[in-house]
Amino acid sequence: METKQTKGSLKEFVSLLKQLDWPKGVTVTALVLALFSTVASLAVPLVTKQLVDSLTTDLFNWKTAVFLFAVFIIQAVLGGVSYYMLAYIGETIVADLRTRLWSKVLRLPVPYYDETETGETMSRITQDTTILKQLVSDHLVSLITGIISIIGAIAILLFLDWKMTLIMLISIPVSMAVIFPLGRVMHKIAKATQAEMAKFSGLLGRILGDIRLVKAYRAEDTEQEKGSVAIRSLFGFGLREAKIQAVISPVMTLIMMGILVAILGYGGAQVSKGALSAGTLVAIIFLMFQIIVPFAQMAQVFTVFQKAVGATERIQQILGMNSERTEGISGASDEALTFKDVCFAYDDEKPVLNNITFNAVPGTVTAFVGPSGGGKTTLFSLIERFYHPTSGTIALGGCSIEEIALSDWRGRIGYVSQESPLLSGTIIDNIAYGLSERPSLERIRHAAESANALSFIEEMEDGFETLVGERGMKLSGGQRQRIAIARALLHNPSILLLDEATSNLDSGSEAHVQVALQRLMEGRTTLIIAHRLSTVIDADQLIFLEKGTITGIGTHEELLKTHQMYEEFAAGQGLA
Structure with missing residues (x-):
């Protein structure tokens, strides 16, 4: 089983x-230069043989010295150039691989991110490609x-003394017997x-991304222990790898030194008999x-190769995943958004939506x-096509x-x-985020003004160039909401999804945001998720969802008369 798996990985x-x-072109050139350097190195022993055998001063003249010096210079130059070329090749292919992975990761469907920690994906793009x-x-x-070099040296050795070469070749099967297992x-x-x-990268990404939560609930010690467990596990794997290296390297050295001693002993005896010249030895x-x-x-190459093969498996797993389906028609008309008998489940045993059917007419508000x-x-995730219905149809008009x-729909x-x-960066970056071309400052100012955001932006020292911090943490909740509304206004969508957009705001911020939302909602098909009925009491239709099933559709007044639980909801909020 292991052999089959290794073959598949290879x-x-x-x-x-x-x-x-x-x-x-660079690869071929690097190989040719490396080959010339190897051939030059193989010439040195033959010249040395002639020098030792002659033992005369007239042979070691300036021509021989120049020849040896030229060989060494050629080796050095070719080695330096080939090293740079190899680095260039490595950087080029890893850049290509990272580009492919990054492009793939950005287009993977949302369920992939539900199941995979961010740090783990980062590890694939950075560490695995580096290996x-x-x-x-x-x-x-x-x-x-x-x-x-080995083949060339063996060929020359066979020419010089085939018996000693055969003694040396005994080391090959012995070495293979050690290396392969x-x-x-x-x-x-x-x-x-x-x-x-x-996994460790995933842990780091999760904890550092939510560091405020960790500190707020004094979970530093708990998270430190989780990190320590992962570090100890990596330490254990590192020691296991070191143990194998500790066996491979000394064994290889021992075999080679043993062969060297045997050849010196045998060669010395042959020289003393006169059967072999000193220069040849x-x-x-x-x-x-x-x-x-x-x-x-x-031995070292073998270790790195095994790591690279392992890294390749995970890289290929990502590259082999299905991306989001992007092709389709463009320019469909803005008609009613229709759900017809839509069902959805994250897994087969737990249905989340059951037979959802409703219409959202353009220019109206559905809550x-x-x-x-x-x-x-x-339901909102289905509209955005982060997930796909298990059954039923979501349509725009008849399509x-x-x-x-996908790009047209979103x-x-x-x-x-x-x-x-928000994303780390400036306010202007966040307002214009997602647009292929940066709009004019006048358009951005107009969107910010319509979102009730212009006044607080201009009060800041750097204005639109103010850095918002990681996830926008340097701004208040109400300010972040108004930046998001300005972004939506700039994109000018025909369908607007508001997911409890004012639920976390204080009364002052909520008033500013509500005015901005009213401007944003004008003339659009608006769908709102709301827990406070007061924010949606004037909606064209309210849809009551219980355990994934629609149990009532109507206006506020209609549901008060026909839906008992809605009446209890309204009464609990003083609206009955």
């Missing part, structure tokens, strides 16, 4: 490498040139380490090191009221919203929630 790794945008870059930049070409273990550890690192020792060094490096947990927010191009919707979080 196949995914090769498949991913093929998909990436390799700079082919792949390390393999390509630091090890891949050196592995290829190392293999060429440990490699499978390393692959499992690498996968587990990266999975644990992704020196050349053999030089060539041995040109085999030992790349062979020792392969959803009822107990918490009735499915009101889920299912699923047939409308461009018709303006959404203002009870939180209305």
Whole structure:
């Protein structure tokens, strides 16, 4: 089973490498330069052999010295240029991979984010891609040139003395017998380490993103313990990896040194007999090191390769996910928004909405009221196409919203929630957020004025260039709401979704926001979620939702007469 899994991982790794945008010309040039550098290094032992065997001063003349000096200079120059090229290749492909991942992540459906912590996704884009870059930049070409160096050195050794070469080749099957079993273990550890690192990143993202909640409820000690558990787990995986490395590296060194001692002993005996020249023995020792060094490096390459294969699996998982369906028709007319027998469940056992049917006519206000947990927010998520109905149809006029191009559909919707979080940046950035081109300052000022936001913005020292802080925390709740309303006004949507937009505000802020909302609602199809009936008492229709089912539709007066629970709601708020 493990062997099949490893083969599948290797196949995914090769498949991913093929998909990436390799700079082919640079790659070929780097390989050629590395090959020339390797060939130059193989020439040094042969020249050394001639020098030692001659032992005459007239052979070691200035020509030989210049030749050796030129070889060393060529090696240094080619090594430096190829190193830069390899770094360029690594940075290029990791940039391409991160671009693909970022593009994919932005277009994954909302259920993916429900099930996956933000930090875990961040780990895939940053850490997993970095491991792949390390393999390509630091090890891949050196592995290829190392293999060429080993093959070239063995070929020369066979020419110089085939018996000693055969003694040396005994080390290869012995080394493989050590490396391959440990490699499978390393692959499992690498996968587990990266999975644990992704979880740890998820924990960091969640805690640091809600640090005010942590501090408000004095949960520092609890969260510190959770982080410590994750850190100890990573520490354990790191030690397991180190144990394998502690076996691989010394064993490889031991095998190579054993072979070196055997060759020195055997070669020395051959030299004393006169069967082998001293120069040949020196050349053999030089060539041995040109085999030992790349062979020792392969142990490290093997470790990084196993990590890269593990990282590839998770990267391919994300790239292989289905993105949101974006194609469809554009320019559908603004007619009534219709729900017909819509059902929805997050999983098969827990239905959230049951047979929801209603019409929202353009220019009218539809308000959803009822107990918490009735499915009101889920209904809004269906309108925004974050989720898709289990059954039934949501249509605009006679056209299912699923047939409308996603960008066109969401461009018709303006959404203002009870939180209305802002993004880090300036006020002007947040008002113009989502627009392909930055509108003129005059348009932005007009939207801010219509949202009752211009006065407080101009009172700030930096005006529209004021930084709002993470999630807009430097602004009050009412100010954040009015910035969100200004953004919606600027986008000029035909359908407006208000999710308890004034529920968290004080009376002063609520008055400002209510005026701004009235301006925003003019001429639009407006749907409102409200717990306070006083804010929606004049709606064209109120829909009462209980446990995912509509139990009443009508105006305030109609529901007071026909719906007992609505009457109790109204009475509880002094409106009956």
